[in-house]
Amino acid sequence: MNLKDALEEPLFQEIGKVGDQLAQKTFVIGGFVRDHILQRPGKKDIDIVTEGSGIELARKVAQRLPNQPKVSVFKRFGTAMFRYQGVDWEFVGARKESYSEDSRNPAVENGSIQDDQLRRDFTINALAISLNQETYGEFVDPFEGLQDLESKMIRTPLDPDITFSDDPLRMMRAIRFAAQLGFDINHTEFAAIQDKSDRLKIVSKERIMDEFNKILMTDKPSVGLIMLDQAKLLEKFLPELVALKGIEEIEGQRHKDNFYHTFEVVDNISKNTDNLWLRWAALLHDIGKAPTKKFHKKIGWTFHSHEFVGSKMVPKLFRRLKLPMGQEMKYVKKLVMLSSRPIALVSETATDAALRRLLFDAGDDLEDLFILCKADITTKNNKKQKRFTENFILVEQKIKEVEDRDHVRNFQPPISxxxxxxxxxxxxxxxxxxxxxxxxxxxxxxxxxxxxxxxxxxxxxxxxxxxxxxxxxxxxxx
Structure with missing residues (x-):
């Protein structure tokens, strides 16, 4: 199989020529090849692997280009990269890897293209195309990654127990790719993730959150969120969310499963926003319900002050997960705190004073608060859903009238x-x-x-x- 049609960018030919001059087999590998076959939008970063020095290859290629882009060298990792025409080109020497029990940072030695493909996380990311002149465009797929692309399957080149034990971040990546691409994870690989889930503890919170945020930004985040839960990974870094799981029944009175309700809310809000932190607000809007849940014989289940309790949990959670502690955290905390306030205003008796206070408290985030509140409508009863939505629209209109008259949004006292x-x-x-x-x-x-x-x-x-x-x-x- 030949994939010359993937190599329209002239720089590929230049890289191949320099590879020939250095007598180094040279390939484009990974996401670029995968996405070309899937006909997904072009990547802004392209990986080049060579049997030899990736750093030397990068330097010599850059010297042949107009304006000779600056080459950044990372000797510790044996990689180099430069930016050319809006794309990051990264060069690395083909290598073998071996891991220790307590680290996901491997010991590395030089290897062949097959060694390099074997160390890749998934077969669909191990696809390569030759750039050398004699074999230009030749497709290199020793682990049947093309077949996995066609069957929409996530599978590892190595034994998955080894793959996920060596680098536990790959468990998060497996779910992220499945969620992004609409793929399934092979049952053997998924069982290995469940078995090795405790290994996630050696991965930094920053790397976990990088993958998690990508899952949260997919078109339907619940797909990845449910997989994270089934894989026993979600409990490792978001126990506050997992604590919402389950339905209790006492004396015939039940409450809804706030865990899966939350996933519905996140899916709903994702149809209307690409704001990562608004999606986080949807994810955390009910986390205060687990610690505030109580049963009363006369009134049944209650979650009094769950918004207040949940908002107090946000800073600690963000700090633990190494998420931004500035405006992003304050924004999520505020929306969690206010998440039920508009509901109380959905009545003819709602006073202008209550509307003014909501305007004052929400400020410029009022519109986002209403997006969250509308997403929180998860009833399957079409009449109820229509009525709730219309009520929120009515409250929005009332608030607009109050704001036009009283100007209290982002209130600044007229007297200092x-x-x-x-x-x-x-x-x-x-x-x-x-x-x-x-x-x-x-x-x-x-x-x-x-x-x-x-x-x-x-x-x-x-x-x-x-x-x-x-x-x-x-x-x-x-």
């Missing part, structure tokens, strides 16, 4: 602490914060218009009630 101190000639003290907070509360309750003039008068009245005297006659700074 400096204003209060100047007006009453006082230094920083608890009274300043108390007055500021009462002004904010009055505006949110609708007792005070959100403008400086009314707020200033209200401040003076509050100060006088507290026994303070106005000393600054310049009441309002225009």
């Amino acid at each position: 602490g400096e204003d209060i101190m100047q007006a009453f000639d006082i230094k920083p003290c608890p009274a300043v914060g108390k007055i500021k907070n009462q002004i904010k509360e009055a505006i949110l309750e609708g007792d005070l218009h959100n403008n400086r003039e009314d707020a200033y008068k209200y401040m003076i009245a509050l100060g006088e009630k507290m026994g303070m005297t106005q000393t600054n006659s310049n009441k309002i700074s225009k």
Whole structure:
């Protein structure tokens, strides 16, 4: 089989020519070949493997190119790469690998193309095309990876017990590729993942999260999430989520399975957003239900304050998983905290004050909050689903009216602490914060218009009630 049609990029020929000059067999390998056969969009990184020095090959190829791109060398790994026309080209010498029990970093020695293909994670990623002039375009597939592509199967070149024990991250990668490509994992490989799941402990949280986030960003994340659970991997890094699993029944009263409900919510939200952290908010929106679940004879199952408890769990979870602790974590925490608030507003009796407070608390994330709330509608009853959706649309309209009138989104107090101190000639003290907070509360309750003039008068009245005297006659700074 010849795949010259995959090698339209002229740089492939240049690489092959340099390989011939160095007397090194040279191949393009891995994801580029796989995706060409699957007719998936072209990759932004291409792997070149050669029987010899990958670093020397990269340098000599770069010298032949216009503007001679800078070659980055990673001697420890025997690799080199350069960026050319928006694509990262990585070069490595063919190698054999051997592993120790407590590390996924292998001992490496030079090897042949077959050795290199044998060390690859899956047969579909071990496909290669020759770039040398005599064999240009020749397809190299010693492990029947093409057959696995056609049958949509994830399989390992080596015994899967060895593959997953040597590099346990490959267990995450197997599920990630299956979820991304719509493939199945061969039953022998899946059994090996279940058997070796404890080995995931030697993999850094950063690498686990890199694979997990790719699963979460697939078109239907529940496919990969369910596989992670069945493979006994999810419990190793997200026990808070697994704790939601199961339905309890007491005195004939049952609650829904919040574990699988969560997966439905993530699937729903993924139809409407590519925002990774909004998908994380969907994933974690109910994690507070496991620690707050209680049964009461009169009212049945309750999960009181699960949003508050869940939001408090988010920082610890993000820290443990080495996820970003900045705005991303705060965003997820906020959405988990607010995830049930709009539901309480789905009634004719919802007050403008309640709407203003939601606007104040959600700020610029209000639209994302409503995307999450709509995704949380997982009832299979079409009439209920239609009614819930229409109710949320009604609340959105109400909030828009309140926002247009009262301007409380991303609320900034019309009166500052400096204003209060100047007006009453006082230094920083608890009274300043108390007055500021009462002004904010009055505006949110609708007792005070959100403008400086009314707020200033209200401040003076509050100060006088507290026994303070106005000393600054310049009441309002225009």
